[in-house]
Amino acid sequence: MSTPPDAPAQQPAPAAEPASRTLSRRGWTLVSSLVCTLTLLLIGVLVPIPYVSLGPGPTFDTLGSVDGVPVVKVDGEPTYPTTGQLRMTTVSVNDDITLFGALGRWVSGRYALAPREEYFRPGETEEEIDEQNTKLFQDSQSNAEVAALRYLKYPMKVIAQQITAGAPADKVLVPGDQLLTVNGKTIVTAADVRASLAGTTPGQSVTITYKRDGQEKTATLTLGKASDHGAEDRPEGFIGLGPIERPDVPFTTTISLQNVGGPSAGLIFALAIVDRLTPGDLGANATIAGTGEIDIEGRVGRIGGIPFKMVAAREAGATTFLVPADNCAEAKDNAPAGLRLVKVEDLGGAVRALEDLKAGRDAPGC
Secondary structure, three states: OOOOOOOOOOOOOOOOOOOOOOOOHHHHHHHHHHHHHHHHHOOEEEEEHHHHHEEEEEEEOOOOOOOOOOOEEEOOOOOOOOEEEEEEEEEEEEEOOOOHHHHHHHHHHOOEEEEHHHHHOOOOHHHHHHHHHHHHHHHHHHHHHHHHHHHHOOOOOEEEEEEEEOOOOOOOOOOOEEEEEEEOOOOOOHHHHHHOOOOOOOOEEEEEEEEOOOOEEEEEEEEEEHHHHHOOOOOOOOOOOEEEEEEEOOOEEEEEOOOOOOOOOHHHHHHHHHHHHHHHHHOOOEEEEEEEEEEEOOOOEEEOOOOHHHHHHHOOOOOEEEEEEHHHHHHHOOOOOOOEEEEEEEEHHHHHEEEHHOOOOOOOOO
């Protein structure tokens, strides 16, 4: 009996692959790309960048009211009705922007980007920046009042604004004292105080006459040396006070506007005060906007951000925009359609230009 040949050995079945199979190179590439994309998206959406965005800010009619409070108010002196609007303009500055936010603003064409350090010094807190802007805004209001009342020929007085600690004026004068004479010379302007000391020397005695609480007083001071009190060295004697000019009038002018900073509203504030205190009407039913820093002599200085201010003005309905002379070239290159540019160098020139426009005459343009 024959024996059948041996059957081939049975091969074991291959083991089943585990469920968690290792990703292929292509799979890892896709995962890595997805992680990178999500990371970039999060950075673009959440992480601030060291830039600020600049754009058109709000405008305010200085002949009108905000939240029921007149922007410019005169108490104790007759005022005259006005029509039209005199709008101050602002620039919106936002320093809390992300990469995607910045790109969106830039693409819109309505905003510009600038390095943050051009507007905020390293280490400055938001509170410090707000304080600085508030101080500049308050100074612009004060300068506007002085410039307007000087233009209208109201009398002025010189008062002591600051007293240097330990200086000859300290313990004798206090801020707010009106200066009448210094070293025998009548004080009419703030510059007269320094001029009155020409030719004096440290250690010399001078007489100063001042008024406090309506009473006239006289004191003798021994002049000091400027460099001993932290001031710039000078050959003449040193008193140690900062004089400033203020209107000598029996009425008060109040400018009320919150959450606005910087000095560039001075021109429009001054025009509003002039318009309130004089017959006639500078606005003449028109919407006029403008910008410009102003000093107590009424000189109008260059400002920043004028392209954005013109856009804001035009969107608020303005047809005329008052431009500081030094900003004319920039304004002309960026003026929106339908906005007439009027060049101004000082408060008097601005008043004359508005009167000319009202009468149908030409006014200086950019």
